[in-house]
Amino acid sequence: MELFTPSLDWGSEVWTSLVWIAEAWAIAAMCTLAVLVLIGLFTTWGRQFTRITGAYFAGRGSVKVWLGLGALLLSVVTGVRLNVLLSYQGNDMLSSLQVAVQGIAVHDSQVKDSGERGFWMSLWIFCILAAIHVARLLLDLFLLQRFVLAWRAWLTDRLTGDWLDGRAYYRSRFIDDTIDNPDQRIQSDIDLVTAGYGPLPNLPSNGGTSSTLLFGAISAVTSIVSFTAILWNLSGTLSGFGVEIPKAMFWIGLVYVLIASAIAFWIGRPIIWLAFRNEKFNAAFRYALVRLRDAAEAVAFYRGEVAERSGLRRLFAPVVVNYKRYLNRTIGFNAWNYSISQSIVPLPYLLQAPRLFAGEIRLGDLTQSASAFNEIQSGLSFFRNAYDAFAGYRAAIIRLHGLVVADEEARALPEVTTLPCADGTVRLKAVEVRTPDGVQLIKPLDMRLEVGDTLVVTGPSGSGKTTLLRSLAELWPFTTGTLTRPCGPNETMFLSQLPYVPLGDLRAVVTYPGNEGTVDDETLRGTLQKVALAHLTHRLDEAQDWAKVLSPGEQQRIAFARILLTKPKVVFLDESTSALDEDLEFNLYRLLRSELPETIVVSVSHRSTVEQHHTHELELLGEGEWRFGRLGDDEPEPAPA
Numbered sequence: 001m002e003l004f005t006p007s008l009d010w011g012s013e014v015w016t017s018l019v020w021i022a023e024a025w026a027i028a029a030m031c032t033l034a035v036l037v038l039i040g041l042f043t044t045w046g047r048q049f050t051r052i053t054g055a056y057f058a059g060r061g062s063v064k065v066w067l068g069l070g071a072l073l074l075s076v077v078t079g080v081r082l083n084v085l086l087s088y089q090g091n092d093m094l095s096s097l098q099v100a101v102q103g104i105a106v107h108d109s110q111v112k113d114s115g116e117r118g119f120w121m122s123l124w125i126f127c128i129l130a131a132i133h134v135a136r137l138l139l140d141l142f143l144l145q146r147f148v149l150a151w152r153a154w155l156t157d158r159l160t161g162d163w164l165d166g167r168a169y170y171r172s173r174f175i176d177d178t179i180d181n182p183d184q185r186i187q188s189d190i191d192l193v194t195a196g197y198g199p200l201p202n203l204p205s206n207g208g209t210s211s212t213l214l215f216g217a218i219s220a221v222t223s224i225v226s227f228t229a230i231l232w233n234l235s236g237t238l239s240g241f242g243v244e245i246p247k248a249m250f251w252i253g254l255v256y257v258l259i260a261s262a263i264a265f266w267i268g269r270p271i272i273w274l275a276f277r278n279e280k281f282n283a284a285f286r287y288a289l290v291r292l293r294d295a296a297e298a299v300a301f302y303r304g305e306v307a308e309r310s311g312l313r314r315l316f317a318p319v320v321v322n323y324k325r326y327l328n329r330t331i332g333f334n335a336w337n338y339s340i341s342q343s344i345v346p347l348p349y350l351l352q353a354p355r356l357f358a359g360e361i362r363l364g365d366l367t368q369s370a371s372a373f374n375e376i377q378s379g380l381s382f383f384r385n386a387y388d389a390f391a392g393y394r395a396a397i398i399r400l401h402g403l404v405v406a407d408e409e410a411r412a413l414p415e416v417t418t419l420p421c422a423d424g425t426v427r428l429k430a431v432e433v434r435t436p437d438g439v440q441l442i443k444p445l446d447m448r449l450e451v452g453d454t455l456v457v458t459g460p461s462g463s464g465k466t467t468l469l470r471s472l473a474e475l476w477p478f479t480t481g482t483l484t485r486p487c488g489p490n491e492t493m494f495l496s497q498l499p500y501v502p503l504g505d506l507r508a509v510v511t512y513p514g515n516e517g518t519v520d521d522e523t524l525r526g527t528l529q530k531v532a533l534a535h536l537t538h539r540l541d542e543a544q545d546w547a548k549v550l551s552p553g554e555q556q557r558i559a560f561a562r563i564l565l566t567k568p569k570v571v572f573l574d575e576s577t578s579a580l581d582e583d584l585e586f587n588l589y590r591l592l593r594s595e596l597p598e599t600i601v602v603s604v605s606h607r608s609t610v611e612q613h614h615t616h617e618l619e620l621l622g623e624g625e626w627r628f629g630r631l632g633d634d635e636p637e638p639a640p641a
């Protein structure tokens, strides 16, 4: 009867494992890089991914990123090695017990003692391996989470910058394929893409590297390779029906899992677009809820609850319909995966038990075969099981890519040519404005305003007054011609009818578009007093939803306060006094003229009372016709050469 001998030379295993980890790391790093480069070059989603975030992995600043990736890969490889060692430790534990029991049965104390010693040693080894395993898991989680967080911060900054750049957030409404919910793409899809778990937001509870798509795949492949060697060594020849299959367990397992994976891919394919649409419909529904919240007062005045409710139901209906299909498909997909995973469990026992009974292998070999088989099958099935996770992940990439493309297209739209001027004048040369359908709103317009000039733009509703301002502000793409104006920071201001009110305290609201803190409180209070908002001077620190607190008239006075603080050389006002009574309007225009006499003021207005504050008038007559002249003159001014 044989004495117990351990399955590994544990004494030299530290060094052996370190060498193994170093080699496996280098091979895995090279193979992963090669695969990623191929994916980046030859798959659509790989190219999309590169376009979205390739810059994070390139250039000098990326050294830290690559070091992080290297550390994560090291953790993955170490994890696989630990699993391999644990499988040998498990083998030793059971085989030593078997030997000890056999020694007892035949009253051979030497055999029994060797088994007993082997058993205790395997338990010690387990304690050491388990301690390293726990430490690795924690470190792995920490490193991965910090890596993902840093990446998310970078990508969020890049994509918010990209969205704001060239006013893409506004102008993207004019591109051919407009996109929905950029907010969701920036907040949620970046999270999904950087976390890499699939359609799940990043949470520490999601787990470490092994749950992510990239490192999970690397871990699966490394695991398959490592355990294949073990399984290969433990496999025997199977004979039956006159055929002999050498290394039968290995080959049978491989064929089984490959066929199972192919069928799973086929069943799971529609999950990609079902996941995509699930996100899309949910986002549309969420957006409708946000709009209702924003417009709560107007809806409440209208008693619009019934209309809102049916609108919300209409938007939620496709969520339900699509989700049912998504669910059915996922159930079919899971049914296949679960069945495959379960039906494969007895296979290694079925194939190895006869060899155990024949005394060819020991009990530990049998259980190690089963665990190696299980590792290989779960490694291969990683790709199968991760299919729907990958589908969700790809959907997030598609959405982010859509945002990047839309931003770029928006920036590429035409706009009025704007030239800087040094003398503080405003000149329009052949500025022509059209509607999106090509209807001419304003025929080519030539005009010149000197320092201190004031112009009122009048005309019937729909004649294109606001659109002219949009064009001059480089927002409206259906414009040609040249505008020359002061182009320094905040030298030209455009104000919409209701001024934008940012989130934050009143100080931030009044200082906008300057940064909060750039104007001292004393000046802010003085300016608020000048624009008849003395009652707000003690509320600068209050953080409120000021857009809902301030009346439209108060908001318009805030707009005038901003002009006084910014002191632009040119200001364009779009019906900026429409919510004010005539006295207030009169006082604010007087204030503007006395405080900023050099500023060129261009006002769009319906009100005749506004005209008295202006020296010139541009009258839009409809069908593109216009008349420009000095107010009070009967003859229109000739267009400047």
Ligand SMILES: Nc1ncnc2c1ncn2[C@@H]1O[C@H](COP(=O)(O)OP(=O)(O)OP(=O)(O)O)[C@@H](O)[C@H]1O
Binding pocket: 435, 436, 441, 459, 460, 461, 462, 463, 464, 465, 466, 467, 468
């Ligand atoms: N995004 C858009 N897409 C298509 N047409 C638009 C768009 N914005 C404005 N228009 C059209 O352009 C025309 C001019 O609109 P604009 O708002 O400039 O008129 P307005 O003179 O300022 O009117 P009001 O005095 O009522 O404010 C209108 O017929 C309007 O329907």
